[in-house]
Amino acid sequence: MKLRIERAALLKSLQHMQSVVERRNTIPILSNVLLDASGAKLALTATDLDLWMVEHVAATVEQPGGTTVPAQTLYDIVRKLPDGAEVELVTETDGRLLVRAGRSRFHLPSLDREDFPLMPDGDLPHRFNLAAADLRRLIEKTRFAISTEETRYYLTGIYLHAAKTETGTTLRAVATDGHRLARIETALPKGAAQIPGVIVPRKVVTEMYRLIEGADDDVALSLSDSKIRAEFNGAVLTSKLIDGTFPDYQRVIPSGNDKMLEVDAKAFAAAIDRVSTVSTEKSRAVKIALEKGKATLSASSAENASATEELAVGYDAASIEIGFNARYLIEILGEIDGESAEFAFADAVSPTIVRDTTDQGALYVLMPMRV
Amino acid sequence: MPIRRLPDELISRIAAGEVIERPAAAVKELVENALDAGARRIDVTLAGGGQRSLIVSDDGHGMSRAELLLAVERHATSKLPEDDLVNIRTLGFRGEALPSIGAVSRLRLQSRARGAGEAWALDVDAGAVGAPAPAAQPGGTRVEVHDLFYPVPARLKFLKNARTESGHASDAIKRLAMAHPNVAFSLVDDERTVLTLPTTLGDQSEQRLERLGRVLGRDFADNALKVAAERPGVRLSGFIGLPTLNRAGAQWQYLFVNGRPVRDRLLLGAVRGAYQDLLARDRHPMVALFLDIDPADVDVNVHPTKAEVRFRDGALVRGLIVGALRHTLAEAGHRASTTVGIATVEAARPAFFHPGGNYGGGSQPRLADAMRFQAPSGMAAGRQAGYDAPAGRPEAVAQVNGSAYPLGAARAQLHTTYVVAETADGVVIVDQHAAHERLVFERIKAALASTGVARQLLLVPEIVELGSAEADHLLARGEELAALGLVIEAFGDGAVVVREVPALLGDTDLQGLLRDLADDLAGFDQALSLHDRLSEVCATMACHSSVRAGRVLSSAEMNALLREMEATPHAGQCGHGRPTYVELKLSDIERLFGRR
Ligand SMILES: Nc1ncnc2c1ncn2[C@@H]1O[C@H](COP(=O)(O)OP(=O)(O)OP(=O)(O)O)[C@@H](O)[C@H]1O
Ligand SMILES: [Mg+2]
Numbered sequence: 001m002k003l004r005i006e007r008a009a010l011l012k013s014l015q016h017m018q019s020v021v022e023r024r025n026t027i028p029i030l031s032n033v034l035l036d037a038s039g040a041k042l043a044l045t046a047t048d049l050d051l052w053m054v055e056h057v058a059a060t061v062e063q064p065g066g067t068t069v070p071a072q073t074l075y076d077i078v079r080k081l082p083d084g085a086e087v088e089l090v091t092e093t094d095g096r097l098l099v100r101a102g103r104s105r106f107h108l109p110s111l112d113r114e115d116f117p118l119m120p121d122g123d124l125p126h127r128f129n130l131a132a133a134d135l136r137r138l139i140e141k142t143r144f145a146i147s148t149e150e151t152r153y154y155l156t157g158i159y160l161h162a163a164k165t166e167t168g169t170t171l172r173a174v175a176t177d178g179h180r181l182a183r184i185e186t187a188l189p190k191g192a193a194q195i196p197g198v199i200v201p202r203k204v205v206t207e208m209y210r211l212i213e214g215a216d217d218d219v220a221l222s223l224s225d226s227k228i229r230a231e232f233n234g235a236v237l238t239s240k241l242i243d244g245t246f247p248d249y250q251r252v253i254p255s256g257n258d259k260m261l262e263v264d265a266k267a268f269a270a271a272i273d274r275v276s277t278v279s280t281e282k283s284r285a286v287k288i289a290l291e292k293g294k295a296t297l298s299a300s301s302a303e304n305a306s307a308t309e310e311l312a313v314g315y316d317a318a319s320i321e322i323g324f325n326a327r328y329l330i331e332i333l334g335e336i337d338g339e340s341a342e343f344a345f346a347d348a349v350s351p352t353i354v355r356d357t358t359d360q361g362a363l364y365v366l367m368p369m370r371v
Numbered sequence: 372m373p374i375r376r377l378p379d380e381l382i383s384r385i386a387a388g389e390v391i392e393r394p395a396a397a398v399k400e401l402v403e404n405a406l407d408a409g410a411r412r413i414d415v416t417l418a419g420g421g422q423r424s425l426i427v428s429d430d431g432h433g434m435s436r437a438e439l440l441l442a443v444e445r446h447a448t449s450k451l452p453e454d455d456l457v458n459i460r461t462l463g464f465r466g467e468a469l470p471s472i473g474a475v476s477r478l479r480l481q482s483r484a485r486g487a488g489e490a491w492a493l494d495v496d497a498g499a500v501g502a503p504a505p506a507a508q509p510g511g512t513r514v515e516v517h518d519l520f521y522p523v524p525a526r527l528k529f530l531k532n533a534r535t536e537s538g539h540a541s542d543a544i545k546r547l548a549m550a551h552p553n554v555a556f557s558l559v560d561d562e563r564t565v566l567t568l569p570t571t572l573g574d575q576s577e578q579r580l581e582r583l584g585r586v587l588g589r590d591f592a593d594n595a596l597k598v599a600a601e602r603p604g605v606r607l608s609g610f611i612g613l614p615t616l617n618r619a620g621a622q623w624q625y626l627f628v629n630g631r632p633v634r635d636r637l638l639l640g641a642v643r644g645a646y647q648d649l650l651a652r653d654r655h656p657m658v659a660l661f662l663d664i665d666p667a668d669v670d671v672n673v674h675p676t677k678a679e680v681r682f683r684d685g686a687l688v689r690g691l692i693v694g695a696l697r698h699t700l701a702e703a704g705h706r707a708s709t710t711v712g713i714a715t716v717e718a719a720r721p722a723f724f725h726p727g728g729n730y731g732g733g734s735q736p737r738l739a740d741a742m743r744f745q746a747p748s749g750m751a752a753g754r755q756a757g758y759d760a761p762a763g764r765p766e767a768v769a770q771v772n773g774s775a776y777p778l779g780a781a782r783a784q785l786h787t788t789y790v791v792a793e794t795a796d797g798v799v800i801v802d803q804h805a806a807h808e809r810l811v812f813e814r815i816k817a818a819l820a821s822t823g824v825a826r827q828l829l830l831v832p833e834i835v836e837l838g839s840a841e842a843d844h845l846l847a848r849g850e851e852l853a854a855l856g857l858v859i860e861a862f863g864d865g866a867v868v869v870r871e872v873p874a875l876l877g878d879t880d881l882q883g884l885l886r887d888l889a890d891d892l893a894g895f896d897q898a899l900s901l902h903d904r905l906s907e908v909c910a911t912m913a914c915h916s917s918v919r920a921g922r923v924l925s926s927a928e929m930n931a932l933l934r935e936m937e938a939t940p941h942a943g944q945c946g947h948g949r950p951t952y953v954e955l956k957l958s959d960i961e962r963l964f965g966r967r
Binding site for chain 2: 147148149150151152155176177178179180181247249252285323325349351365366367368369370371
């Protein structure tokens with residue numbers, strides 16, 4: 001293999017590669033990136049055996065061929081090369097990879113490309129296109145609610161599916177950690193009506209998001225019952241899905257909550273943040289007392305600190321007092337893009353709904369705390 | 372069979388069986404007599420585990436010829452002057468020990484009353500009292516017991532081997548010796564001196580600690596905390612071990628009431644109560660506690676060998692013990708036992724240092740052990756993974772001056788499990804999981820005490836499959852769990868559904884938590900109080916939300932952990948009684964290298 005390639009293009013791709021590669025590996029070759037040059041392209045592949053990232057980058061290939069080298073080291077080298085450099089990659093007779101740019105030379109140990117695990121093939125029958133901005137929104141507004149608890153593996157991803165509503169079918173992303181839930185929907189793309197409901201693992205969500213960061217083009221998504229693939233700008237990410245059943249989330253979204261509160265999302269979040277400063281516990285409980293036109297936030301700590309703050313709010317229903325984990329509230333309010341957030345309460349022990357008044361496709365559910 | 376009156380001899384033997392059930396019991400009675408006689412030195416000699424012969428000689432006030440004759444008569448005692456069973460200040464009071472021993476052995480007494488010109492001897496053979504004869508006894512009393520139990524062969528059969536019997540005798544002597552540090556003791560067993568306890572010097576508590584150190588070992592003396600507390604009519608004193616100095620059995624708990632060794636349930640329960648949630652259920656502290664109480668407030672006449680006592684106000688005594696011990700332990704704060712560090716050094720030393728200068732040869736296996744102790748294999752992984760994290764930020768570490776803090780400044784994290792800190796005069800190694808578990812536990816307890824535990828209601832309730840017995844166990848204690856923030860309900864056969872969780876735990880492994888709780892509750896001793904159970908549950912909860920081994924900590928996190936440990940009571944051991952850190956003094960390390 002012998003080729004020349006733009007540093008910027010190689011760097012961007014290697015960034016994707018090294019992020020797929022796990023920091024600790026018991027199988028040495030999984031720390032490596034597979035390089036394969038043919039035609040006018042260099043193909044890079046990295047995997048953790050669940051997730052495969054393949055990317056094609058334009059290159060001047062003088063001699064086709066391939067090898068595998070440590071992804072992290074190659075990434076670090078290319079990162080430190082000067083802007084605008086041209087990088088030359090050459091496999092040497094002793095099996096090492098020569099990396100040359102300007103007057104720098106590096107020799108990297110390689111492992112046999114024949115040993116690099118092959119991506120299991122399989123058909124991904126459902127295919128549709130989604131604007132990168134739409135996919136970003138689905139991810140951004142749900143991922144805070146993904147569970148980190150590995151024992152509830154079926155909650156450690158985003159549940160993506162086509163949902164029937166009164167107004168038609170939409171594409172939905174749902175995440176919950178059992179304490180709160182985020183449900184974001186977007187117009188159903190063509191070809192997505194029949195997709196199976198799938199749970200996309202957190203790591204895939206992260207890599208997918210990284211891939212489309214700042215871009216506006218369309219992402220092509222393909223799905224089967226067990227796999228997902230995202231294709232974008234020459235990069236292909238393929239991954240296993242979480243093999244589990246996502247809970248029937250519709251059942252926990254109440255429909256009869258009638259105590260409506262409208263607040264300025266930013267001001268409300270800032271007030272909650274201020275008041276909860278005094279609570280030293282990880283749970284950071286904050287109490288909200290609502291009466292006509294007024295909300296009183298309060299918090300206290302076991303060490304006897306306390307805080308209160310009053311806000312003028314849009315509230316017209318019967319008085320109610322309800323406690324929440326301040327962090328949960330702030331995180332949800334942080335997802336409200338519009339000026340105001342609308343809360344719908346039932347009572348102090350039932351799920352509360354939060355909506356963005358300017359985005360009917362976003363809905364959050366938060367379970368209160370007993371304080 | 373017709374009813375008949377038993378002959379006197381038989382009655383004595385039956386009575387003797389109650390008081391003297393093994394050689395150690397005879398030793399105990401005879402040593403008590405010597406102590407009651409004001410002896411300053413007591414020597415005991417055993418042969419054949421005390422069965423063949425046991426001899427107790429003292430330098431007490433002795434007995435006259437007439438007293439000798441009275442001493443072996445049943446219910447003859449010099450110790451209840453006003454026939455007052457209420458104000459007993461001596462160890463003996465029944466006048467039963469000598470006649471009982473005499474009924475079941477060949478007994479020989481030799482004594483010279485203080486100030487008397489002549490000494491007398493008296494023999495008793497299986498209850499038959501001989502005639503006093505002049506003897507050559509320089510002073511004090513010598514009691515010889517030969518062929519114990521020879522008239523009751525049935526009893527002989529129940530004796531264990533000689534070594535076991537001498538062990539019991541030795542224990543009996545040690546117990547009495549602990550309470551009388553100003554008396555010298557010796558024990559010779561089959562011509563081997565197995566115990567020498569010289570009289571001690573200093574004030575009462577210094578004397579006591581020295582004696583305790585000799586009897587219980589240096590570990591105890593080095594890791595003991597002094598206890599002193601008083602209420603009207605009762606005084607508690609003595610020493611208790613740090614929780615990290617624990618044992619598998621409760622036999623290392625020595626309790627004395629007015630100088631009398633007892634094994635009393637109320638007292639043992641109080642000790643256990645004081646150490647609860649500092650020790651695992653199967654670990655026990657070492658303590659030597661002395662209760663001095665108005666004799667009128669305690670009944671020592673409730674047990675044939677006087678091992679149990681009854682207090683007029685048990686709650687007062689229990690409260691005094693629990694309160695005093697808790698206070699003492701809390702003041703000790705994060706102090707952990709030095710035995711841990713010293714044991715570590717001992718484990719490592721022999722392989723490195725051979726005083727004989729022989730570095731090879733017969734010591735191969737030990738060398739291999741020591742190499743394993745160094746665990747070089749794990750080291751490589753540690754260097755790749757966690758080790759470089761703290762080392763990468765030397766500036767942050769440098770800001771903390773190790774000598775300013777008891778637990779020093781964090782220098783490194785090893786194997787992403789241990790935090791190594793440098794102190795003014797040594798090295799501290801902290802088990803990050805155990806330490807954090809303790810801190811979380813104390814926090815949960817503090818929250819519980821002040822405000823109650825805040826509960827997060829679950830949007831998606833968690834169903835946990837357990838066995839039906841386990842599920843029942845958990846559900847039966849539902850209210851207690853709810854007070855701790857965990858609300859569960861039955862969910863079909865053998866399963867429970869979790870509706871609310873302690874907000875402190877965040878997004879946590881509920882399956883694992885409930886299984887462990889079920890195990891914990893199933894294993895509980897019914898006699899434990901409600902609070903014991905809650906604390907146990909707290910410990911489990913703490914364990915589940917603590918920083919695990921394997922997590923990389925920054926140097927700031929490590930120092931924060933050390934500072935919080937210093938500020939938290941009981942931080943020296945985790946909820947299960949294991950130490951949270953060990954300290955190697957520089958002197959220990961120097962010993963490792965043979966520099967001392
Ligand atoms: N070593 C001794 N030195 C001096 N007097 C002794 C000694 N041993 C026994 N005596 C005398 O003999 C009496 C009887 O002893 P014995 O042990 O049988 O009864 P006790 O000690 O009075 O009561 P208990 O049965 O509760 O031990 C004692 O009261 C004491 O006066
Ligand atoms: Mg006696």
